Amino acid sequence: AQSVSQHNHHVILSEAASLELGCNYSYGGTVNLFWYVQYPGQHLQLLLKYFSGDPLVKGIKGFEAEFIKSKFSFNLRKPSVQWSDTAEYFCAVNTNAGKSTFGDGTTLTVKP
Amino acid sequence: GAVVSQHPSWVICKSGTSVKIECRSLDFQATTMFWYRQFPKQSLMLMATSNEGSKATYEQGVEKDKFLINHASLTLSTLTVTSAHPEDSSFYICSAPEGSGSSDTQYFGPGTRLTVL
Numbered sequence: 001a002q003s004v005s006q007h008n009h010h011v012i013l014s015e016a017a018s019l020e021l022g023c024n025y026s027y028g029g030t031v032n033l034f035w036y037v038q039y040p041g042q043h044l045q046l047l048l049k050y051f052s053g054d055p056l057v058k059g060i061k062g063f064e065a066e067f068i069k070s071k072f073s074f075n076l077r078k079p080s081v082q083w084s085d086t087a088e089y090f091c092a093v094n095t096n097a098g099k100s101t102f103g104d105g106t107t108l109t110v111k112p
Numbered sequence: 113g114a115v116v117s118q119h120p121s122w123v124i125c126k127s128g129t130s131v132k133i134e135c136r137s138l139d140f141q142a143t144t145m146f147w148y149r150q151f152p153k154q155s156l157m158l159m160a161t162s163n164e165g166s167k168a169t170y171e172q173g174v175e176k177d178k179f180l181i182n183h184a185s186l187t188l189s190t191l192t193v194t195s196a197h198p199e200d201s202s203f204y205i206c207s208a209p210e211g212s213g214s215s216d217t218q219y220f221g222p223g224t225r226l227t228v229l
Contacts (some may be wrong), residue, residue, distance in 0.1 A: 034217075044156075044205070044220040080144045089154060099146065100207070100218055 006103035008043035013081050014033040014111050021076040021106050023091030025064075033093040035065055038105075039087045047089075050071050050074065061085070083112045114210050118221035125196055133191045135206030135225045137160075140180045141186035142208035146218070147179075152201040159207055160200075162189040196228040 007022035026029060032051040036044045048059025055067040065076045074091060091103040115138040125131050135145055138191075148156040160170040160181055168181035180192040183204045189208075193200055205223040209216040 036220075043222040045205075046217050046219075049217060094218075099158060099161065100156075101158070104155045105153075107153075 002090055002095055002101045004032070004093050004101050005104035006106050007090055008106045009104070010107045010109070012109045012111065014037070015083055016080050017110075018080040019076070019081045019085075019108070021089055021108070023074045023076065023103055024072050025074065025091075025093045025101075027093060029095060032105065033065075033067060033072070035059065035063070035076050036102075036110075037087045037090060037092045038090065044090070056106040058110070061069065078111060081108070081110050082111045086110045104105075114138075114217075114219045116206065116208050116219045116221040117191065118204075118206060120224060121222060122225040122226050122227075124227045124229065127197055128195055130192055131226060133198055133204055133206075133226075135191070135208070135221055136142045137208045139221070140208075140210050141216045142189075145188060145189040145208045146204055147181065147191050148205045148207065149191075150205055152203075152221070152229070155158075156205060159191075159224075162191075164189075190207045193226065196226070200229045201226055201228045 003026045005024045034049045037047050037048040038044050048057045050057045050067045058064045061077050090107045092100045117136045119134045145162040147159045150156045159174045160168045162168045162181045162183040164183040170176045182191045203223050207218040207220045
């Protein structure tokens with residue numbers, strides 16, 4: 001069975017700082033990778049996804065992620081965070097069955 | 113993008129009663145929908161896959177007789193928590209992929225907060 005590990009449980013940054021959230025997965029077959037964001041009081045939204053092609057994926061709001069197959073990683077990055085990026089971030093893996101397995105999530109707090 | 117709705121957004125019920133939660137895909141059809149449970153400060157845990165026209169498939173450890181799932185149409189799936197107990201209190205979220213492949217984006221409903229007294 002697949003599993004997803006997010007390294008950071010809670011990250012606190014000041015505005016304009018750079019962000020990198022780690023995500024590693026465990027699955028031997030073909031996977032599709034996602035990052036979702038959950039803003040306070042809102043439902044999950046897709047930030048970006050990777051399923052093939054260029055391993056560097058750009059998403060909404062200036063986020064990007066890089067798929068490194070050899071490391072089973074799909075880390076999320078943003079060069080300069082804003083206060084409005086404060087949210088919960090979830091990495092997820094889909095297998096051929098279409099089911100999503102989520103990491104435990106990372107709470108990002110950006111101080112103004 | 114596609115929209116998934118859930119109803120109700122929150123419900124409080126007495127122990128021993130049953131609660132039905134609806135999940136609708138508003139502008140697309142979904143032959144498959146997923147039901148998740150999220151505890152405070154924790155991740156989403158997949159409970160079951162709802163399949164239009166056939167039985168739902170449940171994840172290991174999820175009681176199918178307690179969490180009844182019916183995929184009545186291509187836009188509606190319902191989760192009924194039967195004989196609810198306080199330990200069933202949680203945030204229930206449904207999702208629907210816009211297509212049928214594993215690369216398809218999941219669209220999530222806003223969730224239903226269930227509190228069992």
